Amino acid sequence: MTSPPSLRTFVKEHLLDEEGRVPAVIGRDSADVITPDRTLRDAALALLTVPGPDDADLARKLLASLREFTDPDLPGFRELLDVTGAPHPIGDVRTPSVQALAAWALHRAGTLTGDDTLLTEAGNHLERVVEAVLGHDWPARLDRSASVALDESGPLEETAVLILAADALTPGTGSAFLDAAAERIDRYVHGDAVWDRLTPRGVPDTLRGHRAGPAALAALAWAALHRRGRAGAAERARRALVHVHDHHLHVGTGGYWDRSSADSVVRVDAVAALHGHPDSPFPAKFVADHALLALAARTVAGLDDPDGEDGPVLKALAQEAEAELERNTDPVAGGVFHGQGSWFSTPVDPTVPLARHVMVPPRTTGSFAVGNTTYVPFHGKHARTQLLALAVLGDRVVAPRTAPELVERPQPDPFDNDLGHVTTGRLSEGLIDIEHYLRWLRSTASGLGYGLTPYRSPLGLRSDRTAQTFSVLHVVSDLLALDEPVPNTPGVLAGVFATQNPDGGFGEQPALPSETFTTYCAVLTAIVLGGADHPDFDRDACVAFLRSCQRPEGGFGNAPGFPCDAWHSHLATLTLVALGARPEREDDLVAYLLACRNPDGGYGNRPGSPSDTFATFRAIGALIALGLRPPHSGETVRWLRGLQTEAGGFRYRTDGAESFVGSYHAIGGLYMLGALPADTEACVRWITVRQSADGGFSRAPGAPSETTDEGFIAVQALHMLEGKLNRSWAVMMT
Known part of the structure; x- marks a missing residue:
């Protein structure tokens, strides 16, 4: 396989247009622009990172693009232009850090082109920004005239970027602003960590906790202050980065979470998301943060004490951050993806891998809305991410990884893929209130499909009943398992096939990006409803899309080029098998799945990751669907059974929390291997007490019902625990 282009080449050929303009987000390449609007921040970053020392012509082109943001009526720059180049009203603001980046970009353009007037212009612009910042006590955002503070909170990122810009534009040691900024940034110190934000009263905003990206920027700012003789700055920089490494590292898959709480724990925080500054309650791993962490760790490690106590930690941080950049590099098209995340299906632990960041604020760059929920697909390529990563990777070509060696192919075990029947009998009387559940399930009907909940416009973190391919699969599966007819099957099929995109994949809703995950949901729904030969289904294009999601390592990602894991390898495999195709x-692929196996008998989501029930279920399910017998299955059964708690549920991994979703995967993994939990009766009780008062199911007893996912888990798992679910159905309809 050929290597991808260097990131610099990708940026020049796919991110920049002929005029040097930068769209905010593209898909895999320039043929798929997701967010064509342009931001001042991206235009400035392009000037700071793309041209080399001999690229004066490119610098002039990027400068002309930056000039398009010039406000003709007031000093400074507008911050958002729409696809036509017209100023967008919400860009009529002055964000100090963004305006400072523009000044810094002007200065670099002047340096590259030898134009001293640009250097003067840059200095004058930064001076106006500094005057506004000091005059309004370090606000997060000002109005267009810079006379009214629109947001009086104090983000750490604002102070850090202002320090870096001022350091670049004011050579020498003397700077009254930098002295004031040094005092300001020290106020963010929180033990070994740094607060992400100060309130308008100037005290720490504990709801926001700590953030990896701003901490990296702060470390870079302290490194600049250290070079200017600021006492203690180098130590603060080191401590901030060590805290990120010690508290944000994701042990299972590598990389660093974007945040930790005030007590330095990575967790879901609905209160902070809803009542602090708007944000997703779910932590994620952003590639842009890793670029900043790599730059900061490199820089700080090179200060006065490179061989000191923190030296090895800073080296490890830089290596891990760069490794995450490389893991998220598209091995064919080039460029870097936005990041990765996980769903927290336990009270605190990140469990189910996701290729989307959910419940983000409206109008988040590159986001899509599904009902009352907004999400960002991680397989987008954001301009900011490309440009920050460019500062780390430069012209280096990331060599694609290779597949592990397939030392011994598993024994064949023919798989019949018979989805013609679901169960061998009804659930025992009295386990759950089936009629009550069916009323709840039917009330999720929405248009031609089904939503995750029956609620039209709920508050809090609840999803609404907007139709989605994910929930359609759940509802159809449960109706068929309970021997109930699926109303308006032609309409359901029409709704499903409306979500197929020209690339052959399926999205969550019509016109939303294709994913392996949503393609699986749509295709399996269609097949069990008899729609395999539907005239609106482009089967060949679907197979081609899925095959394009296989990575050089052998596994599949959620989109072409996106990092692979056992989870998405399983979904792609099942969809191909259901369509009568093969990888x-x-x-x-088999070698990759077997490389995920650990000595304890379980499987990790990637080679080297600790075993968990999710990945174990996915890996063995994919092998079975391929007609192979998972090796040493007795060890896998013992490991899965050992996770059962006295209450009857399962921990999702040996040292993990008890998990409702993880328990389903443990039960399903055992069932596919011809086994049941050690204490089946306790497991049945553990599930049945989770039926809520409205008929749905929840992850905790006595709690309000959650989504069709929890209902699917309960109904399918109970059929398995009673030995009544068709094994092929258990393998394929997950």
Whole structure:
């Protein structure tokens, strides 16, 4: 396989247009622009990172693009232009850090082109920004005239970027502003960590906790202050980065979470998301943060004490951050993806891998809305991410990883893929109130499909009943398992096939990006409803899309080029098998899945990751669907059974929390291997007490019902625990 282009080449050929303009977000390449609007921040970053020392012509082109943001009526720059180049009203603001970046970009353009007037202009612009910042006590955002503070909170990022810009534009040691900024940034110190934000009263905003990206920027700012003789700055920089490494590292898959709470724990925080500054309650791993962490760790490690106590930690941080950049590099098209995340299906632990960041604020760059929920697909390529990563990777070409060696192919075990029947009998009387559940389930009907909940416009973190391919699969599966007819099957199929995109994949809703995950949901729904030969279904394009999601390592990602794991490898495999197709590089896929196996008998989501029930279920399910017998299955059964708690549920991994979703995967993994939990009766009780008063199911007893996912888990798992679910159904309808 050929290597991808260097990131610099990708940026020049796919991110920048002929005029040097930068769209906010593209898909895999320039043929798929997701967010064509342009931001001042991206235009400034392009000037700061793309041109080399001999690229004066490119610098002039990027400067002309930056000039398009010039406000003709007031000093400074507008911050958002729409696709036509017209100023967008919400860009009529002055964000100090963004305006400072523009000044810094002007200065770099002047340096590259030898134009001293640009250097003067840059200095004058930064001076106006500094005057506004000091005059309004370090606000987060000002109005267009810079006379009214629109947001009086104090983000750490604002102070850090202002320090870096001022350091670049004011050579020498003397700067009254930098002295004031040094005092300001020290106020963010919180033990070994740094607060992400100060309130308008100037005290720490504990709801926001700590953030990895701003901490990296702060470390870079302290490194600049250290070079200017600021006492203690180098130590603060080191401590901030060590805190990120010690508290944000994701042990299972590598990389660093974007946040930790005030007590330095990575967790879901609905209160902070809803009542602090708007944000997703779910932590994620952003590639842009890793670029900043790599830059900061490199820089700080090179200060006065490179061989000191923190030296090895800073080296490890830089290596891990760069490794995350490389993991998220598209091995064919080039460029870097936005990041990765996980769903927290336990009270605190990140469990189910996701290729989207959910419940983000409206109008988040590159986001899509599904009912009352907004999400960002991680397989977008954001301009900010490309440009920050460019500062780390430069012209280096990231070599694609290779598939593990397939030492011994598993024994064949023919798989019949018979989805013609679901169960061998009804659930025992009295386990759950089936009629009550069916009323709840039917009330999720929405248009031609089904939503995650029956609620039209709920508050809090609840999803609404807007139709989604994910929930359609759940509802159809449960109706068929309970021997109930699926109303308006032609309409359901029409709704499903409306979500197929020209690339052959399916999205969550019509016109939303294709994903392996949503393609699986749509295709399996269609097949069990008899729609495999539907005239609106482009089967060949669907197979081609899925095959394009296989990575050089052998596994599949959620989109072409996106990092692979056992989870998405399983979904792609099942969809191909359901369509009567196979992966193009089947041996590489099998080798990848077997490389996820650990000595304890379980499987991790990636090779080297600790075993968990999710990945174990996915890996063995994919092998079975391929017609192979998972090796050493007795060890896998013992490991899964060992996770059962006295209450009857399962921990999702040996040292993890008890998890409702994780328990389903443990039960399903055992069932596919011809086994049941050690204490089946306790497991049945553990599930049945989770039926809520409205008929749905929840992850905790006595709690309000959650989504069709929890209902699916309960109904399918109970059928398995009673030995009544068709094994092929258990393998394929997950």
